[in-house]
Amino acid sequence: MPSAIPATMTAYRYVPSEPNPVAQRIPVPSPTAEQVLVKILAAGVCHSDIGILTPGDALNQAVPQSTFTLGHEGAGIIVQLGSSVASTYPSLKVGDYVALWCGEPCDLPSCATCSSGLQNLCVAAKMSAGIHGLGLEGTWAEYIAVHASSAVPVPASPERVPPGMACAATDAALSPYHALKTCCGVRAGHTVLCIGLGGLGLNAVGIAKRVLGAARVIGCDTRAPACEDARAAGADYAMGPEALLGFIEQEKLAVDVAIDFVGTQATFDACFAAIRPGGMVHLVGLGANEIAYRPLSMMTKDLTLKTSFWGTRAELAEVLQAIADGLLKPMVTSRPMSQCAEVLDEMRAGKVQARIALVPQERLARL
Known part of the structure; x- marks a missing residue:
């Protein structure tokens, strides 16, 4: 692993029976052959995250009762490519600014949903086994490894489309x-x-x-x-x-x-x-x-x-383009990722107006 990438990171994780995320120090993931490692710049908070943490809620019942990192919205910078990415996804490179479509569909020609361009329904069908932050490791951490097809390039710089807006594009x-x-x-x-x-x-x-x-x-x-x-x-x-x-x-x-x-x-x-x-x-x-x-x-x-359930990778690219063109301006405020439990409490109390983007502490230190 390159020296610029640390060995461990802080992640905010779902732990069964805990009402709020638990901060844990875990290894930074190594991307598999078809994955990219993305350094998180912003990760969104959604009402679905409350559902995951609420016993009896349909989302709580749908996710595995094991520990995983929360967060299904995110944007960041690619810092490492899996061994086959350069040949299978030649448009992606280290340093690219991307928004994360957090599904892991099968993408098989025999799949009725994926072959119809409805990868969102493939991940919905298998839910906890197919969505980062709803069973798979999510974005409430400093790094995430995702399939290369799920890293959707943002058609503008972080200055033009701030990371909070880019992460809000992925679900909100x-x-x-x-x-x-x-x-x-x-x-x-x-x-x-x-x-x-x-x-x-x-x-x-x-x-x-x-x-x-x-x-x-x-x-x-x-x-x-x-x-x-x-x-x-x-x-x-x-x-x-x-x-x-x-x-x-x-x-x-x-x-x-x-x-x-x-x-x-x-x-x-x-x-x-x-x-x-x-x-x-x-x-x-x-x-x-x-x-x-x-x-x-x-x-x-x-x-x-x-x-409907969520949206597709192709639609995410259209949403990002609308934001880059100035047609759509998601309302987003930023908070330290360490405050995720407080943000969830504010959402439960109805005090949050729009989207909140969580920013990792390491990035906050440089802002």
Whole structure:
């Protein structure tokens, strides 16, 4: 291992029965033949991380009950190539600035999802065995080894696209982009409702309005500051749930696509109430393990109900390009990685507005 790469590193890890990440000193991984070693510049914190740490949550039940490093969003610099990377992925080199698509799909021609370009569904199917930070070693550390195909080049320098934005692109922007563009087909002329204006919802507002060209975007959240952020992100209107239906009726708006970024019964019902006949309700949030609906009520509106999981590597490249072009500007604040437990507590208390990027201590010392 090159002398510039240390032998060990601090990682913040899921330990069964522990309510928060545990800091452990572990070896820096050596990349296999098809992997690259990436020095982490920023790693995102997601509500899914809370689910992993919460006994009884669907995500907690999906991950292995063994110790692994958390974090499924990240951006950094390639510092080492596996022995076959130069020949199989000649465009990658040491020093490249990359965002991390944290899946490990099989990529086999015989795989129905991978052969259709839906690698996100391959990793969803095997969950804990296929996603860094949800079973595989994640980004809440100083280094990570990932398959070379998962290192997606950022089409700009770290000065132009800061590491916090690049890491947010890998889930907080990628998941709503996949939902809006690929699954819902949002386009010019559409009216889009985004319920839940956190990390994903705020990016959804910007994607719908400034990337996909929706005619009208409505943001909805119980928190007044989140509504203000949504207006800054491009929302034409933003309000609390108590005002939503009256406003839609007053303005005679026809909501074509309603996306629930919270995923509770109340927010799902609000989407159903707001959507026009023939419209589309899309569920992204994982706030509840179960959500109920009445089929006849859905049918009498002739609705389409959809869901989605994350997004693909190709879509991540599109999201990064939109950020580099200035069309999308994810809201991100940085915190020391050592404060990950405090950040999670703030998220549990509803005090976090957008995305938080964790920065390793070693990098903080040079800033």
